[in-house]
Amino acid sequence: MRNFRKNSRNTIFGLIALILLGAIFLTGCSGLTSGDEVSKLVPTYAAQTLQALSVEQTITSYETLVAQLSQTPQVTPTPENAATEVVIPPTAQPTLTPTPTVQTVPCNWAAYVKDVTIPDNTTMEPGTTFTKTWRVKNIGSCTWTTDYDFVFVSGKAMNAPSRIGLPGTVIPGQTIDISIMMEAPDTDGTYAGYWMLADANKNKFGIGPSADGNIWVKIVVDTLPKVIFDFSEELCSATWDSSASRPAHLTCPGKETDDAMGYVLVKDTPYREDGGKENEPGLVMSPDNTSNTSRIVGTFPAFKVQNGDQFRAVVGCEYGSTHCNLSFSLIIQTAPEVQFTVGTWYEVYDGKYHAVVVDLSEFAGKEVQFMLRVMNNGATADNEGLWLYPRIIRNY
Missing domain, CATH: 1.10.287 (Helix Hairpins)
Structure with a gap:
């Protein structure tokens, strides 16, 4: 240009x-x-x-x-500053202390521990009297006093009272056994009764995560077994001895005033130690009061056992026998001087009973003699024991 x-x-x-x-x-x-x-x-x-x-x-x-139009703009590069590494020290983080979660424990709360007697689906014949005992634990924050009750809620009461007081005070963490005498219905079937606890203000509570669950009893009634031997009816066909009477036999039936010699008699409607009146007969047996280990024994006529036969009864102290401390035993004699103690149960005056069921199948085909024994267990006075409706049943 x-x-x-x-x-x-x-x-x-x-x-x-x-x-x-x-x-x-x-x-x-x-x-x-x-x-x-x-x-x-x-x-x-x-x-x-x-x-x-x-x-x-x-x-x-x-x-x-x-x-001017042909000129190419010249861009003068701007020198870049050299990068300088800047080290930033870490910021100290405060230590966070977790806030504990406060678990609120209900005042009244129970936990089921075990069935002491009559586990679920126990089979029994119609009209059988039995004692159901539960063991429960206080897992709440309040103490259960004797103003607390065990109350029937629903299902089949089985002739039990609708409410009973707790037998003692239970502080949080402790367990208690609760027992109620019941009677199996007269008709075949499966029956259940549901129970809860109630505080002094009648507020119900129970088990489970919400403290509103029930505790229950569940039995199966079967009418097939038949009573083939009733010890109450055969009372005086047995020979009766006590520690004080030997070698002579006791008079049958005896009298309640025969404390020195011991006595046995039948009561058609005996009273249990919790004050309940029974509608089945019971044998009242009292050892003589001469020794802490005195005994009274009845030996019944020979009986031929068949497979599946069972001995059943309920044992406990008679109502009013406040110092009662006894042992109850069922003995089977297969030959003279050949005896087998097939069960022993201990009772004190605490408002509780024991249901007794003994399978006799191991003696099937043999003629045996049944022996009922009651023995002092450290006490001598007010020792009246009760065999409630002792009998042998057979499945046909």
Whole structure:
């Protein structure tokens, strides 16, 4: 571009000079010698010269514009600062102490521990009297007092009272055994009764995560077994002896005043030690009071056992025998002086009974004699024991 401008300028100057020279030459040739003529021609040539200069200026301006448009902008790089590594020390984090979750323990809350007697689905014959005992634990935050009750809620009561008081105080963490005398219904089937506890204000509570669950008893009544031997009816067909009477036998039935010799008699509607009246007969047996280990024994006539035969009864202290402390035993004699003690149960006056069921199948096919024994267990006074409805049943 620069060379183009230079060549253009040179060309213009050359043209001007050529024009001036031509003008002078033409003047000389045309014979114009006066000053006026020359002066007329000079402006014309000058104007033409100026016009040529204007062309050059235009070309110069054009060159300048083209140069400006052709220039590439130069970007001067800005030097970058060298990166400097900055180390930021870690910020100390405060130690967070977890807030403990406070577990609120209900005031009244129970836990089932075990069935002490009559586990679920125990089979028994219609009308059987039995004692159901549960063991429960106080897992609440309040103490259970004797103002607390064990109450029937629903199902089959089985002739049990609807409410009984707790036999003692139970602080949180302790267990207690709760016993109720019941009677199996007269009709075949499966029966269940549901129970809960209640505080002094009659507010019910129980087991489970919400403290509102029931405790229950569940039995199966089967009418097939038949009573084939009733010890109450055969009372005086047995021979009765006590530690004080030997070698003689006791009178049957005896009298309650025969403390020194011991006695046995039948009561058709005896009273249990919890005050309940029974509608089945019971044998009242009292050892003589001469020794802490005195005993009274009845030996019954021979009986042939069949497979599946069972001995059943309920044992406990008679109502009012407040110092009662006795052992009850069922003995089977297979030959003279050959005896087997098949069960022994201990009783004190605590409002509780034991249901007794003994399978006699191991003596099947044999003629045996049953012996009922009651023995003092450290006490001598007020020792009246009760065999409630002792009998042998057979499945047909």
